[in-house]
Amino acid sequence: MDAFFSQLEFWHWFAFAVLLIIVDVATGANFLFLWGGIAAAFVGVLLLIMPKMGWEYQLMIFGLGVMSSILVWFFFLRKHKPATDQPKLNLRNEQYIDRVFNLDEPIVNGRGKIRVGDTWWKVKGADLPQGTKIKVVAVDGVILIVEKVE
Structure with a gap:
């Protein structure tokens, strides 16, 4: 398993990012996989800049990126509720x-x-x-x- 992760390169992260974004669009997951795609692209850019970064740091940055982007999106949606003609529909x-x-x-x-x-x-x-x-x-x-x- 260590050999698999140690061979990760920047283009693997970019491919993973594209795959996650395609899954988000295809399933209509309402941006759930999009944040993982953005985090994967970010790790790909970091790996392009710092090619000697260990796989442990790559996975840690990816996980933190996904969690932080989902939290930011959650708080953004709480402040900016979409306009509706029936605001009390489920209340x-x-x-x-x-x-x-x-x-x-x-x-x-x-x-x-x-x-x-x-x-x-x-x-x-x-x-x-x-x-x-x-x-x-x-x-x-x-x-x-x-x-x-x-």
């Missing part, structure tokens, strides 16, 4: 904010329940009797924060 509980419902179970000690479609939701708010019209004003995890509708 079911937030879809109920500003909607009005009837209280199905009274709010006692700040807790009660409403029925939305075929699902029961816990609600939190001021104590109110059953049947009161309430409006969802916020969400706390899976609990809807409600206020009485005047």
